[in-house]
Amino acid sequence: MAAIVSLSTNPISPLSLLPPTIFFRFPSMPTNPSPSTPPPPPPHLSKTSLSLSNPNPCLRPFNSTSPTQFFTSPQHLVSLSEPLFASRSLNTSLSTIASPFDLLRLSTRYGDPDLARAVHAQFLKLEEDIFLGNALISAYLKLGLVRDADKVFSGLSCPNVVSYTALISGFSKSDWEDEAVELFFAMLDSGIEPNEYTFVAILTACIRNMDYQLGSQVHGIVVKLGLLSCVFICNALMGLYCKCGFLDLVLRLFEEMPERDITSWNTVISSLVKEFKYDEAFDYFRGMQLCKGLKVDHFSLSTLLTACAGSVKPMKGQQLHALALKVGLESHLSVSSSLIGFYTKCGSANDVTDLFETMPIRDVITWTGMITSYMEFGMLDSAVEVFNKMPKRNCISYNAVLAGLSRNDDGSRALELFIEMLEEGVEISDCTLTSIITACGLLKSFKVSQQIQGFVMKFGILSNSCIETALVDMYTRCGRMEDAEKIFYQRSLENDYTAMLTSMICGYARNGKLNEAISLFHSGQSEGAIVMDEVMSTSILSLCGSIGFHEMGKQMHCHALKSGLITETGVGNATVSMYSKCWNMDDAVRVFNTMNMQDIVSWNGLVAGHVLHWQGDKALGIWKKMEKAGIKPDSITFALIISAYKHTELNLVDSCRSLFVSMETEHNIKPTLEHYASFISVLGRWGLLEEAEQTIRNMPLEPDVYVWRALLNSCRINKNERLEKLAARNILAVEPKDPLSYILKSNLYSASGRWYYSEKVREDMREKGFRKHPSQSWIIHENKIHSFYARDRSHPQGKDIYSGLEILILECLKVGYVPDTSFVLQEVEERQKKEFLFYHSGKLAATFGILMTKPGKPIQIVKNVRLCGDCHNFLKYVSIVTRRKILLRDTSGFHWFIDGQCSCTDYW
Template identity: 50%
Template sequence: MERRDVSSWNTVLSGLVELGRYDEAFELFGDMRDSGVAADRFSLSPLLAAAAEGFGLQEGAAVHALSLKSGLEMDLSVGNALIGFYAEHGDSVEDAVDVFQRMPVKDVVSWTGLLHGYMEFGLVDMALDVFDRMPERNFVTYNAVLTGFCQNKEGVRVTFARKSGLRGLGLFRQMVEDGLEISDVTVTGVLNACAIAADRKMSEQVHTFVIKCGCSSTPWIDAALIDMCIKCGRSGDAHLLFEQWRHEESLHIAWNSLLVASFKDGEYEKAISTFLKMFRSNDVQFIDEFILTTVLGVCGALGFAELGKQMHSFAAKSGFLSAQGVGNAIISMYGKCGALETAVDVFKRMPCRDLVSWNALITSHLLHRQGDEILELWSQIERLPIKPDSITFLLVISSCSYTSSNSTDKCRELFLSMSSTHGIKPSVEHYAAFVYVLGCWGHFEEAEQLIGKMPLKPSVLVWRSLLDSCNRRPNMTMRRLAMKHLLALEPQDPSTYVLTSNLYSESARWQSSESTRLKMREMGMRKIPAKSWTFHGNSIHSFFARDRSHPQSKDIYAGLDVLILDCMKAGYEPDTTFVLHDVEEYQKRHFLMYHSVKLAAMYGLLMTGHGETIRVVKNIRMCGDCHSFMEYTSAATGKEILVRDSGGFHIFRGGKCSCRE
């Protein structure tokens, strides 16, 4: 073209942005300005889209500056593009709010962009306030709220997440009643909302609606359907949907839905089973960084070291080790599997470390109760350009209960520096960790004062921390106080009923104890059963107390009977105070003998060769009697026994445990 006007330049500029060729779009814009053609509103809007997709805050801010100089910031389309850009890439939502407030004319796109910005920054209530004040709404507005509900359910309490899901479902109902357009985004959003609400009946109704309205089958809708079915207790329907999957090119999305759903629900064995089926079906080419990170997380949660090592090797062969997320997941996996030295080695060999890497390493040390080492790591972080986050502080504060000498002064310093130096407001979790540290070092009066002065209402977590610290350093007054508040705060929680029943049992009020448990059963409540598992080959072997379902149960029980006698000859005496039932002494001893952790350890002893470590994981804290038994067992057999319970690792060698060193 011999002559090009602004429309010619804008046409090519918009075309490049549409094709995702963002670098070329900015180069073309530079040529446009060099040629003397002034930019207009149709030039700046696609440039902001290019900045949002291909670049970031610096380029977007430069376009914003140009709009100010040229007087185009007040233009409706440019203003809307700026709001959309800052909602995604701004340092805070105030960037988007500032543009919105200066716009002389606003339309539904402006209001929806502001609402989206609040949702992106997790300010759900403020987003809803915008929604209520909007003079006009369209289906995009509703989709923004629906999507926002779903994305903001992560990292919050289950009850709050369920409320978000139910609010999302209510919004969808309103969309249907108002006759608004139902897009693929809407359908995916309502399926996600239903999954969060975890309401089986509601999920069936929504599923029926999706079929009746003739929504097109897309990988994302079908994946959301699978996820919803799993989270609403419809596992059979989820697997049926998977078998009917019609998108061969995106089969990995379906696999990933099953895998991630099982992982998030804590069904780790099911997640491993799903992954192994995927692996054996020759879908290895679909294993990406995200799936690999998820599987490493499952291996860590289960303590499945052998499979974790295989995934580490797979990552190395597939070229995924350079991915930051995979490297961090490997550190976390080894730490949770008890291989602390390997976790440290992987950390040291990482070419680039971010805050997640440091947090993963600190967590590994925390599981091994190595408080002094964590404080040393903290001193290294303070010298780095990395800014610690709330998780870092939570981990380091918690480590102060495991130091070799009283570290309450250091804990106070850390807690105060959160807001004063780093601008991080302490959450309930930080207060709970601080209370636990104070209790562990015997500062119960200060712990009680801290709870009384909390700016937040003391939650169940805070009182449980105080109660747990009483187990480390007995204090009956504080124990009764913590229990009193727990019973008042969570009267409908199954663990509260168990706690009440145990209190009665400890006082020998057996009738009251049994009455409490009967009431619990009548209300359909069940406590989490104690469960332990160990590994042999590539299989997980799980046990409950007095469990005889294992194919080798006869050998396990016979071997355990012999081992118990050997340990008793060496001085082991069953501690029946841990049996809170009104039965004869000989029956109490029988209950103790076949706890899940003992059965799992016995299976490990039968199956492991000379010099091999026995690895056992328990889903709750190991009782004092089992701990004592493991010490005697390690001395009697000469084996190293590694047990991970909900409190961390216990490494038993030669009659001693690492937690008492």
């Protein structure tokens, strides 16, 4: 009895399911003499279950979990070594015993490798049986024991086509593609002709290896043997050509097929979707529906829902959802996941939430899809809440949250999650490292960037293309340009150069090295290293917009038109943004109106352009058009529209309040800290500082640094010292380690004359590796960028610029300009304060523009920080004495100085 109990450790052992006449005795069991009378059969087995009409009752499992409940009498145990089992003619005994084939089937059904190995052990003692050998190979492969299957195959003296095919298929599905290819050629060398299953198996290996060359050779053999009419082989060939990106071959093979099944149609549809040919994919789907005997399956629906999301076609997606409900596939996990992806792109957060809550079955993929969806909608708290509720998590779930936090600029929480992953032993992948490197770039912390760099180097995967590119981006964001250049110029040759080149170009621009950015782009073009695809075109158009390089932006627009890239929504959006940032809203509106398809990003870009130009009324006009067109606004839309109320001609605060409330009541978008910051700015714009303070105190969220900065800026313009000090104290409390907080603290000490403490703060800042982003202004003249810093004399024409500025200052003083030395926060004499004030970067840039451009031509200046009050006042007087338009863009928007007036109405 004890020996029998030790036979199995599984809850249900296949051995426990055998009838009494086939329960084998293993060597560990004691031998027993035959009793004089056989025991009666167990009560739950009737006589009919043992009759010849049902020779294999073991295939019907009993409702039991214990092997000891069955046939424990010794006389029911038959040795595996007895002649009955050893007979080659196994069929003669199937009426009284279970064949080894039945045992192998049981071992695979219940995942019992010991039973398969027991059969294997006896197989080795018997005369070779190719059929049993093939069954053993198949059983081992189903159990995931590839090496055991290989050993059985190696022991066969004359393997046949079934033997080869089974092992080739097993190798292909177990990431042993090279072994599968080697075995396939060994099969050909042995003179055995492959069958259709063999070709499917080797093509599977080609698909996994993306080996187009070998696949095309196999295609030739198939044609030579006349097997191209086999549906399975054609499907496998189409799958290979799809994976390798040869859509034309997929379509040609599909059209030549004499017979097609649902897999054939699904393969061609998915191939078209992969190449973004969404309309053609729907055409083939309609053709499939006309075929008799074919029914849409979960793969068809999942693929087409992906097409609807990619092409932003909400109506078609909703029709597919209705079809899924009609055919009963809406609860299939792959369809449910695809529906979540579709409504994330073409619906609202409510649509996704409702779908998720009605799903009868959820797996880790659907939970992760829900996290990704919330992250796409900017609902970070909801995404984290779903993550915390997950019954089971894996590294992909963690990576979804990590990537979402990084994508939504929440570097602090991303770093916390990464530390949690390390503590819990979660698998760290390339995706994990790429996301956390991106998050550290957002934090802009020199020290944290060093720690992450060390962590990555410890992993030894610096040669990974995505990680190297992310490191370059992180270094540039943390001001470590030398480290960024080191990785860039020592990169692995096989890595993607274009992505890293884009990061380096943007990094130069981010750190004020504008000429280096343009020079690197041109050198990449001349070397042929840049592929002007959608991604690169979008990046360079964005760069031109950031720099204010109008001429180069127009050239990129022309290239996009000639290459057809302008039809891509992303490129069109980048073009709209570029023109709006280059003082050209007319062309921005024109490009927007000619776009083939506009998504919410397109509408947001147009609204943002009007807000940047202080055109609040026009921005609100776009908002009304969106409502009439039924465009669903997102969180960014509301942040922009709220900001637009700051720049309207009339006080429309009441309308702004109503909009703020309607966000949640009508659109189910909860106000975020960004919305509150915009609303505080609007209240400050119209002098409602007390209401702004009360709004902050009543916020359901903890105010962040941006909310307090919005109040601080409003107080400075409205001259409210009490609230200014309150805002400053809270900024220091919320983000004490932020470089801007150090600067603010130092300036507060300076403003109160506490120069010693001011210098101590700056010294502490330098010791911790924080650095202030230097104020920089630039002008583009004759397609070259001329940059200036405060008191900068490095320009080749510096002497002429300073001489011209001194004359300009004298002329402005004559017409009423009074320098405001309160903006100089250094412990120096009044005379020195004026010298510091006179040579700010904006004044130097304006002087250069006046000297180098023809009379009457506008001066266009870009500044990387907010324009100070004294420079703003000075440029108004410059526009009077020179009779020139001075157009300046800073981080708050555009300032058009004309005849002593500014378009911002002195509120910015």
